[in-house]
Amino acid sequence: METTVQENQKQYQEKKDRLAKGLQSLQQSDHHKIRLEKNTSNLFRPKTRGSKDKALNVKDFNSVISVDKENLSAEVEGMTTYEQLVNETLKYSCLPTVVPELKTITVGGALSGCGIESSSFRYGLVHETIQDLDILLSNGSVVNCNPSNEHRELFYAFPNTFGTLGYALKVTVKLIPAKPFVKLTHLHFTDPKSFFSSIESLCLEGSQNYIEGVIFDQNDMVITIGEFVDEAPWVSNYRYREIYYRSLQKRETDYLTTLDYIWRWDPDWFWCSDVFFMQNPLMRMLFGKWMLGSEQYGKIMHFLNRHPQLRSTLDNLYGKQESIIQDTSIPVHQSEKFYEFFREDIGIKPIWICPTKAYSKNKHYDFCPMDPSTLYLDFGFWKSIPTSHEEGYYNRMIEKMTTHLGGFKSLYSSSYYTEEEFWSLYNHQKYEQIKNQYDPQHRLRGLYEKCTTKG
Numbered sequence: 001m002e003t004t005v006q007e008n009q010k011q012y013q014e015k016k017d018r019l020a021k022g023l024q025s026l027q028q029s030d031h032h033k034i035r036l037e038k039n040t041s042n043l044f045r046p047k048t049r050g051s052k053d054k055a056l057n058v059k060d061f062n063s064v065i066s067v068d069k070e071n072l073s074a075e076v077e078g079m080t081t082y083e084q085l086v087n088e089t090l091k092y093s094c095l096p097t098v099v100p101e102l103k104t105i106t107v108g109g110a111l112s113g114c115g116i117e118s119s120s121f122r123y124g125l126v127h128e129t130i131q132d133l134d135i136l137l138s139n140g141s142v143v144n145c146n147p148s149n150e151h152r153e154l155f156y157a158f159p160n161t162f163g164t165l166g167y168a169l170k171v172t173v174k175l176i177p178a179k180p181f182v183k184l185t186h187l188h189f190t191d192p193k194s195f196f197s198s199i200e201s202l203c204l205e206g207s208q209n210y211i212e213g214v215i216f217d218q219n220d221m222v223i224t225i226g227e228f229v230d231e232a233p234w235v236s237n238y239r240y241r242e243i244y245y246r247s248l249q250k251r252e253t254d255y256l257t258t259l260d261y262i263w264r265w266d267p268d269w270f271w272c273s274d275v276f277f278m279q280n281p282l283m284r285m286l287f288g289k290w291m292l293g294s295e296q297y298g299k300i301m302h303f304l305n306r307h308p309q310l311r312s313t314l315d316n317l318y319g320k321q322e323s324i325i326q327d328t329s330i331p332v333h334q335s336e337k338f339y340e341f342f343r344e345d346i347g348i349k350p351i352w353i354c355p356t357k358a359y360s361k362n363k364h365y366d367f368c369p370m371d372p373s374t375l376y377l378d379f380g381f382w383k384s385i386p387t388s389h390e391e392g393y394y395n396r397m398i399e400k401m402t403t404h405l406g407g408f409k410s411l412y413s414s415s416y417y418t419e420e421e422f423w424s425l426y427n428h429q430k431y432e433q434i435k436n437q438y439d440p441q442h443r444l445r446g447l448y449e450k451c452t453t454k455g
């Protein structure tokens with residue numbers, strides 16, 4: 001075992017040196033922007049890259065270097081997917097503290113994009129579960145940063161900057177002990193007030209392993225509590241014929257293997273597999289084994305994004321649509337107001353509700369605008385709706401309401417903020433300071449440019 005870890009560390013060192021050298025040699029002859037080249041992506045906004053951007057091939061930074069069961073931590077290369085990491089940690093009966101819901105999300109992507117999960121009400125967003133980082137800077141050097149070394153400013157600035165300060169090559173992730181099964185209790189609600197107040201009191205009480213909710217309609221809402229258990233009287237399977245989100249409306253109690261709990265949303269991309277007709281029993285039976293999974297759906301979406309003419313043919317078929325793919329976190333005491341607005345003006349159903357709270361009250365992550373004393377509810381909604389308005393009309397409404405209610409939204413999909421609005425939400429002065437320090441030649445794109453469709 002020791003030798004495997006040493007071998008993994010040696011391989012990481014070699015890959016790191018090779019990548020750094022390649023980037024350094026590029027420096028002298030080239031002034032184009034740099035971008036990542038990797039196998040998967042869960043980014044749902046138009047790419048801001050220019051055709052002459054230099055692609056940095058980081059595909060082979062995808063190994064779990066070590067798992068330390070005693071100290072509950074794992075050393076992982078930055079492009080390792082959570083699927084790989086979970087498979088490895090479960091061998092030691094452990095799990096990453098927060099596992100984003102889709103198998104192809106990578107550790108580096110989740111850290112730089114504020115990943116979230118149903119354990120976030122206890123442990124915060126993904127970045128709060130990271131203890132140490134190796135970051136590749138645009139000049140080809142690699143810095144190690146953690147909360148107590150000379151690069152701690154970069155450590156706290158890195159989350160939510162989407163690779164605009166550097167790229168995470170190696171990450172130390174905090175783990176929790178896990179049991180073989182998860183018992184699910186689905187609590188059913190018929191009015192928003194009791195739904196939101198119950199989720200708040202459950203989270204504040206804080207003894208459960210996992211809590212999340214789904215709003216199917218204003219009189220059909222479910223809170224799901226997950227608890228690790230050693231034994232299960234039965235286990236359900238939602239990887240093929242059965243559909244997980246539909247089970248929430250039918251059941252009061254359920255059991256899943258821990259692995260199936262972690263990936264419960266993956267086969268049907270929450271409920272978005274509907275777009276590909278994969279909730280039709282015949283389609284499921286014929287193509288399910290091949291099609292069900294976020295990796296396949298992601299590939300199709302990226303193909304469509306790369307072929308705008310195909311997209312516009314589909315638009316013509318379905319009429320003018322606005323794509324609304326957003327996750328927005330709202331302080332719990334404003335959630336009812338947000339839901340009222342959303343139901344009347346946007347109307348997408350179902351909505352994923354994922355509670356989150358900062359793990360530590362004393363740590364300040366510069367570009368994650370969370371009040372550490374507030375419980376937030378992430379509202380996740382992903383669908384296209386018919387529109388007769390200009391592009392971004394409904395997304396703008398959501399952004400404005402989120403700001404008005406003291407919330408913040410994830411930047412993984414389209415944003416329509418003006419530059420002034422954007423920097424009133426994120427600390428511009430701090431960003432400029434840290435950008436000039438760690439990427440003085442601006443070889444990586446800037447945060448506003450990268451995260452908005454206007455860039």
Ligand SMILES: Cc1cc2nc3c(=O)[nH]c(=O)nc-3n(C[C@H](O)[C@H](O)[C@H](O)COP(=O)(O)OP(=O)(O)OC[C@H]3O[C@@H](n4cnc5c(N)ncnc54)[C@H](O)[C@@H]3O)c2cc1C
Binds near residue numbers: 043105108169382
């Ligand atoms: C339909 C959908 C559902 C989602 N559901 C969830 C969910 O349930 N939970 C959740 O947490 N998130 C969710 N997300 C958001 C997702 O976590 C973020 O988009 C995340 O950044 C994707 O990570 P990735 O590894 O796929 O990276 P990519 O999509 O490849 O990249 C995302 C961004 O991060 C940067 N980046 C990637 N790797 C690194 C690195 N090593 N170092 C620095 N920067 C890097 C890239 O440059 C890019 O700007 C969802 C997104 C979509 C589209």
